[in-house]
Amino acid sequence: MTPEEKKQLQINACKVRMGIIEGTHGAKAGHPGGSLSAADLFTYLYFKEMKIDPANPKWEDRDRFVLSKGHTAPGLYATLANRGFFPVEDLPTLRHLGSYLQGHPNMNTVPGVDMSTGSLGQGISAACGMALAAKKMGKDVRVYTLLGDGEIQEGQVWEACMFAAHYKLDNLVVIVDNNGLQIDGPVAEVMSPYPIAEKLEAFGFEVARIDGHDFAAMEETFAKARATKGKPFAIVMKTTKGKDVSYMENQASWHGKAPNDQEYAVAMAELKQKLAELEGM
DSSP: OOHHHHHHHHHHHHHHHHHHHHHHHHHTOSOHHHHHHTHHHHHHIIIIISOOOTTOTTOTTSOEEEESSGGGHHHHHHHHHHHTSSOGGGGGGTTOTTOSOOSSOOTTTSTTOOSOOOSTTSHHHHHHHHHHHHHHTTOOOOEEEEEETTGGGSHHHHHHHHHHHHTTOTTEEEEEEEOSEETTEEHHHHHOOOSHHHHHHHTTOEEEEEETTOHHHHHHHHHHHHHOOSSOEEEEEEOOTTTTOGGGTTOGGGSSOOOOHHHHHHHHHHHHHHHHHHHTO
16 A cells, blocks of 8 residues: 555545545434444555445445444444545435435445344344355355444344355455443443454354554455455454544543534534645645
């Protein structure tokens, strides 16, 4: 990855974070914490990794992404908007009556959304089905799915992992956003999912552990995923909940509430300052 490529990804990720704040503030509801922790991953997938076409969202041969932790729709929407699937100006209509940007992803209303999600644990199963279908049809299609570390407390997740390994879904990449916090507090205290990587390995995955805010690590790891044959690939990425908004970082209280006007102003000022610094580099 060249320094210029890295810089552009960082700029795009900052814009995605600004979109997350715009959306949740406009909705007066939503889930900013986990959206912000996954913003770098969203950015890497949609601006570098995935084979997609914003002008043709239903392109049959596109790669697919399933947001299994569907409550972080503000992050996905901000990414899709900045990638050109729909206007960035629509982000503040999140959750408004009549808006196509519902609180959880809806494949019937939002361009670029490949699966309607929200019930935790179910998205990975849909991703497995997409990956198996692509193989059966002989399609060169890769499927990516993002789960929360609290979400993997759901039993259905592990049934899906068993399915993925059994059918040797080497076109599937399962990503766990390990920010360590869920709505009720630290995941280790609510219902510990640890050790995550070792569990995935035991279920038959090739597993990588990365810093979820490191684009160079993502580039290396997704290249390994594409080169892995005969088994599914999983990435456990360590992240910071509420990343890049000072008062939201590592705070479980920001899992599912929106910034008020004053908090919005602080968050946007911080992100605008970061954007200016990146663009001035």
